[in-house]
Each structure stands twice: as C-alpha cells, then as structure tokens.
Amino acid sequence: MSTTQTLISVLKAELKAAGLTYAALAQQLGLAESSVKRMFARGDMSLSRVDDICRVLRIDYAELSRKVADAAPQRLLLTLEQEAAVVADRRLLLVAICVLSQWSAEQIVATYRLTEAECVACLVRLDKLGVIVLRAGNRYSLQVAKTLRWRPDGPVMQYFRTEVVGDYFEGGFDGEGELLMLVHGQIGRSLALQFNERLQRVAQDFAQQHRADQTLPADQKRAYTVLLGMRSWLFGAFRDLKRCPDGPTMAGAA
Secondary structure: OOHHHHHHHHHHHHHHHHOOOHHHHHHHHOOOHHHHHHHHHHOOOOHHHHHHHHHHHOOOHHHHHHHHHHHOOOEOOOOHHHHHHHHOOHHHHHHHHHHHOOOOHHHHHHHOOOOHHHHHHHHHHHHHOOOEEEOHHHOEEEOEOOOOOOOOOOHHHHHHHHHHHHHHHOOOOOOOOOOOOOEEEOOOHHHHHHHHHHHHHHHHHHHHHHHHHHHOOHHHOOOOOOOOOEEEOOOHHHHHHOOOOOOOOOEEEO
16 A cells, blocks of 8 residues: 555544544535545645645644554565665664654754754655655655564664664663563473564554654653563573583573
C-alpha cells in the first residue's frame, strides 16, 4: 500500500470515528459532495486540503502523520549500504535518530547546533536513502519502523559498540525512571525464542508510548533510551575456570 493510499484509509477511518459523512465534510469544506467523493476515490488532495480536513476533524497534522505512520507497512531493517551512509556522518546519524523519534525539523534545530540548512540537507539525504519521504514544509513520513533493528554486525552496531556502549553504561542507572538489571539463568532452548518475543513487545510498547506522548508539553516529558539484549554468554573472567568448554553456560539478559 502506498503512502497516499494509507493516508486516504486513515482519513476515512477518522471520518467514520467522528461520525462525518462525505456530505457533511463537503459542507464544512465548502465543496460539492461529488468533489469530495472524487478526491477520496482518486487520492488526489493537496497538503492544504489535508490541513482543511484536519481542522474539520479537530486533529493536527502531526497527529495525522503519526496515525499514517502506524498504519503503513514499514521496513524493520536497512541495507548495509544505507547503514554505512547514515553512520558515516555524525550529523546525519543524529538527524536519523531524531526522525525515528518523529521530531520536527524545528525541534531538531532548536535542540542541536545545526542550522536549518544543515538539518534540511540531512533530511534530503535520508529521503534519498529511503528512510523518510520528505514533503513540503520540511515535513516527512517514516519509511521504516520506530522499532527499526540495526544489523547485528552492521556499520551502526559496530559504531555503537565502539562509541556508545561505554558512555551508556557509565551512568549509575539510579535516576528517576531508570533501571539496570542483569539476570543469569539456564532455560530450555525453545523458551529462549519466547523471551525474545517478549523483549520485542517491550520495545514496541515503548515506541508506541513515545508516539502517544508526542502531544504532551515538553515539561511533562523526559528522554529515555531502552537497551534490550539477550545472548548465551559467559563472563570473560570466568571462562578459564570452566571445566568443560562445551558445557552449559549462563544465559545473560539485560
């Protein structure tokens, strides 16, 4: 389904939820009912017309964009070439992380030392890479899922291991809403996959809550980063103490 088709589907769902018919919408827009039907059938409407419909529905464009993003099928992985391009420029990587959090260009420029031109240039590059679709007024829609997974041995995770891990774990994890747990245990092989699925659901819940809370005032929000991991692993300091190299090890999850 294309982005335009997804937009039309979301608008139809919003009209239905609001109890608005095409006739009622046409009256609010000052158009003929046939024109509104044709507009929805063809998927042919300008951004200004979308804004008009949003005003009738009493939702803002940002909220509509989030609903379209939630409804659209999105990629969970980038190619190696896409990852390499993103991580090669720290400004581009910064903007990529911001758009995954669905920040506006104005928010990015207000928060970081980027000029508007530099921010827009990064958005254009992300559009060319297929991460977003850039629209008029520096608006965009994500082409990847909020829970995008970086390739385990790809360029971004390599950067993460060398540049980010130490900085992340340096904190005490004792602030408001912070938590660090390290749990070891031995479980059935089949159950490991089930725990993986549960961890993925936690990540999805966090991403969905992030989207839902975008409408909150800035003083009611705080940035958090959730790091989930699970692997069959034995702490390096213990490896030479193990009697049987091929025997069972502790399973680590964080």
